[in-house]
Amino acid sequence: MEQKIIVGNWKNYLNKDESVKLAKEILDEKIPDKIRVMISPNNLYLNQVNDILKQSSVEVIGQNVTSYKSSSDTGGVTIIGLKDIGVDRTILGHSEVRKRNKSFKSEEILKEVIPEEFKFILCFEGIEQIPFNILNNDFEIILAYEPVWAIGTGETASVEHINEVHGMVKSELSKLNLDIPILYGGSVNPDNSNEILSQELVDGVLVGGASTNYDDLHKIINCL
Ligand code: 13P
Secondary structure (H helix, E strand, O other), X not given: OOOEEEEEEOOOOOOHHHXXXXXXXXXXXXXXXXXXXXXXXXXXXXXXXXXXXXXXXXXEOEOOOOEOOOOOOOOOOEHHHHHHOOOOEEEEOOHHHHHHOOOOOHHHHHHHHOOOOOEEEEEEOOHHHOOHHHOOOOOOEEEXXXXXXXXXXXXXXXXXXXXXXXXXXXXXXXXXXXXXXXXXEOOOOOOOHHHHHOOOOOOEEEEOHHHHOHHHHHHHHOOO
């Protein structure tokens, strides 16, 4: 049975106490066998949240990475630094990162991340943002379709639209024999998660706001 992936991207919504409290609630959560959960806390609390959740099946992941090991990277997040605290996956190329850094090109950072086989979830708003030629099956790569107009707006893409985009990307991936899951992100909540996660072309969801509230996250994890 293929597991569906649920990623909670806490962005910068929670402070330290709230992050710790929610991590402890998630620790007590019984995750259904058909679901895999990943949590991406704010970088400042990544270590603390990881310390709590490493006793569970929930994987704690970064929100961004800016270089492999550059020590001249003020304010950046390195792969070496993430590995050092036991984190071996990150979200990459989120639209909020692309907005802040207009010249962001995923290829540049992927050239450092892929040879290290550091796992990542690459976000895209359009198929042209996926560097198909440098992806591979050597380790777990995940893609996430996040239409910017659906992020934090309460406006979810229709399943027809999600299926169209995921279908297009999956067909490109299959031409290259790439076995890469695709998540959908953008205003996923307990009311729409069942319908979205039930789609065959949807391998999981990347949840922002609703993942920062235990009741909503619990409902999403148990929606199938
Ligand atoms: P919302 O679920 O708050 O719309 O955020 C989506 C997102 O950006 C997840 O990475």
